[in-house]
Amino acid sequence: MFKVLIVEDEDLIRKGIIFVFDWTKYDCVVVGEAANGLEALELIDKLSPDLLVTDIRMPKMDGLELIKQTRNKGLETIIISGHAEFKYARKAIEYGVNQYLLKPIDHKELGEAIIECCNKLNKKKMTQKIQEKVGSFDEIQVLDLKLYYNNGAFKSRYTPMVLDYIASNYSNKINIDLIADELEVSGTYLSKKFKEDTSHTFNDFLNKFRIQKALSKMLESDKKIYEIAEEVGYSEYKYFSQVFKNYLHYTPRDFQNLELFVN
Secondary structure (H helix, E strand, C coil): CCCEEEEECCCCHHHHHHHHCCCCHHHEEEEEECCCCCHHHHHHHCCCCCEEEECCCCCHHHHHHHHHCCCCCEEEEEEEHHHHHHHHHHHHHHHCCCEEECCCCCCCCCCHHHHHHHHHHHHHHHHHHHHHHHHHHHHCCCHHHHHHCCCCCCCCCHHHHHHHHHHHHHHCCCCHHHHHHHCCCHHHHHHHHHHHHHHHCCHEEEHHHHHHHHHHHHHCCCHCCCCCHHHHHCHHHHHHHHHHHHHCCCCCHHHHHHHHHHH
16 A cells, blocks of 8 residues: 655644545555644655645645655655645646645545556556666666677577578568578477577577567657567567566566656
8 A cells, every 4th residue: 555644734634634535445544644844754754655645835844845855755746735825836846746736625636636646656666676677678688689699609500590590580470490491400400509509499589589679669669569569570469468578577568658657
């Protein structure tokens, strides 16, 4: 569940937000409350909330200053304000806040704002997970092609031929037996020599090669995922998605959404 901190100097409004609104419906829990920005700063350091719901005008430290001082903590923020303070709420856009509500608070509007904030928080978590596994998007490699195409020490003279064939024909339907026929050797022999030189089976190498090409296209173009799948040799999107997930732990659609979100 996402942790929420409520900051509002009017006790009745603050308690109403905490106890009347159904936070569990949105997979959230209120972990703390504060009557001003100074109190909130202490609680943020102590409780590490995900979502901040704050008033604008408060004693000791107002909501804008609170948002300014916590803008680098990864919080999603919802501002609540009276009509007279609306111009101050708009100022918060400069600090990355795009959710603000007018008093009296409409529970439907609050719910919609929470959903949008939670969606952003979920994307942040997914982004963090994938970057922990594979690094930054620009550095993701399923297969280091330079390692193979700059390697002149292959034991078998057929291995460079297989690599060249894959590079030229990966978008088509190919298999080791087809290449073996062209090279006039047995498929079993060619498979064995290829694995000895690359440590990959032919199918594993081909799939990784295709997924690496798909990654490049996803990062460099705005084509539809199914179009990219076909361009790299997968006529069935379902199979492409399965192979992609096996190597990157995310479906192509989830990965593309993350990449767009980060950039």
